[in-house]
Amino acid sequence: MRFLPAVIVDALFVLIFAAIGRASHQEDPAGFLLTAWPFLVALVIGHLVAALLPGRPRRPWSLMWGVVVWVVTVAGGMLVRVVAGDTAEVPFIIVAAIVLGVFLVGWRAAAALVRRLRGSQSADEADAAAVEDSVGPID
Template sequence: MRYLPALIVDAVLVLIFAVIGRASHQEDPGGFLLTAWPFLVALLVGHALAALMGSGPRKPWSLLWGVTVWVVTVAGGMLLRIIAGDTAQLAFIIVATVVLGVFLVGWRALAGTLRRRQSTKETDAAASDSAEDGAAPEQRSSTD
């Protein structure tokens, strides 16, 4: 179930994409599910594919996982739109690719940056504590 939080964040972002898109074209935002459903189905496929990749990403919040989900979501969503009889004009493909890329990969990049900053702060704090104790971090016992 470690995949569920990332899937939920991604699904919410796909829904936001659909609402913004419909509102920007003065269409009824309430019909956002009509726009979103192909991308939501493709999103599920993208997550499943990322999870099944043997040598691929292991963590659903990793950038590689996000790129996999993004590519499958855009390509699969466009394909499902066409199969369902809707359009996929070039301008829409470009906008969907960019926006979904920013959404699906962007939050993972932001989360990774925040995790690295937190890790750096914790490492710096441990090093500072060690310096105050007069011992280098590698000289401290594991019980400290």
């Protein structure tokens, strides 16, 4: 299943978000699953939404896929928190949106940059090989 690696990376970032958040409020970091579970539920839904969108992004590591997952994870996570009887104060919503945006879209942006750099290196090497083939070895 080609979606699984992206789901796993995203889930790890949601868990990191929850652990950092609990630690920053001097709460027991071991209880990070209590904070993370609504966002993990929304994360899975976000991946399903991204996969089912008409004209959807084709790759789970693409930036557009990440944006869909991010928006659904934040909005859905807050909704699940409230329905479960927890709070969703405005400062928490802002912090969650920023941090999860950096995490869920950020790793995809970094991966796209690496792919682009590798692609340009391959193109440069191919150009150099083509020049060498046409003019002979360059000493």
